[in-house]
Amino acid sequence: MTAQILDGKATAAAIKSELTARVAALKARGITPGLGTLLVGDDPGSRWYVNGKHKDCAEVGIASIQRELPATASQEDIEAVVRELNENPECTGYIVQLPLPKGIDTNRVLELMDPAKDADGLHPMSLGRLVLNEPGPLPCTPYGIVRLLRHHGIEINGAHVVLLGRGVTVGRSMGLLLTRKSENATVTLCHTGTRDLAAQLRQADIVVAAAGVPHLVKPEDVKPGAAVLDVGVSRDENGKIVGDVHPGVAEVAGWISPNPGGVGPMTRAQLLVNVVEAAERTSTSAG
Numbered sequence: 001m002t003a004q005i006l007d008g009k010a011t012a013a014a015i016k017s018e019l020t021a022r023v024a025a026l027k028a029r030g031i032t033p034g035l036g037t038l039l040v041g042d043d044p045g046s047r048w049y050v051n052g053k054h055k056d057c058a059e060v061g062i063a064s065i066q067r068e069l070p071a072t073a074s075q076e077d078i079e080a081v082v083r084e085l086n087e088n089p090e091c092t093g094y095i096v097q098l099p100l101p102k103g104i105d106t107n108r109v110l111e112l113m114d115p116a117k118d119a120d121g122l123h124p125m126s127l128g129r130l131v132l133n134e135p136g137p138l139p140c141t142p143y144g145i146v147r148l149l150r151h152h153g154i155e156i157n158g159a160h161v162v163l164l165g166r167g168v169t170v171g172r173s174m175g176l177l178l179t180r181k182s183e184n185a186t187v188t189l190c191h192t193g194t195r196d197l198a199a200q201l202r203q204a205d206i207v208v209a210a211a212g213v214p215h216l217v218k219p220e221d222v223k224p225g226a227a228v229l230d231v232g233v234s235r236d237e238n239g240k241i242v243g244d245v246h247p248g249v250a251e252v253a254g255w256i257s258p259n260p261g262g263v264g265p266m267t268r269a270q271l272l273v274n275v276v277e278a279a280e281r282t283s284t285s286a287g
């Protein structure tokens, strides 16, 4: 058996075409959604990601607001740009590209952001709303994965989902998302302290691997027919992406997300969704 592909590129394209119509409707009412990005330093990988986000914006008609600071920027320099983006009416949502340079208090920066403009869905206020089941922006990678599964007709309701990794951007926030009534999954959150990882993995109808450990998920640990999502982005000596999922898993799983071409494009599409929804919310509260 060879697993069917969870095509993130095609699913993201479908979401972007739906967004194009929503952006046009907003513009017809005089509102242009705008995504702001703050990039600190000159890491080529971070720059590449940020450029990709603005390219996506152009595709759907969202305006781009790009801010950059040198790697030597101080806490105060960064916070000044955050305040400017909070106040800039053209910016309806924004992200501070992570990681920030060493010595910067990242949480202090993130807490200064206007939660109404949180495009990542990772502001403490947004995470709190997720816990309390209130509407708000959702974390991009977790909700992107939910939409990728739904797009391919994979049942989440009642499924046992095993999450690998307790990072806030994926594992931890995804546990909160999947245990809502609207997703209704049973979740096991595994991490470096988990004793018998293979035994946990064998229970899973759906595996989300976001540990950052190359080829952590082995074919012999996967239940036949399971859906396996690879969020890992390690690099080999040639700079090629190595995921958390061993290639042999494709012979056992029912569904597998390619990497690249799986979860990454969905994360980017969800960021656009958050920007458009933030603009829609401001427009309804204003009039």
Ligand SMILES: Nc1nc(=O)c2c([nH]1)NC[C@@H]1CN(c3ccc(C(=O)N[C@@H](CCC(=O)O)C(=O)O)cc3)C=[N+]21
Binding pocket: 049, 095, 096, 097, 098, 099, 120, 140, 241, 259, 260, 261, 262, 263, 264, 265, 266, 267, 268
């Ligand atoms: N505030 C903040 N928000 C983020 O969402 C954020 C961040 N900081 N810092 C860095 C990580 C990384 N990240 C990616 C998103 C999409 C792809 C993506 O689309 N990758 C493509 C191409 C991969 C390649 O070829 O390099 C793919 O998977 O097909 C990758 C990585 C968002 N991040």
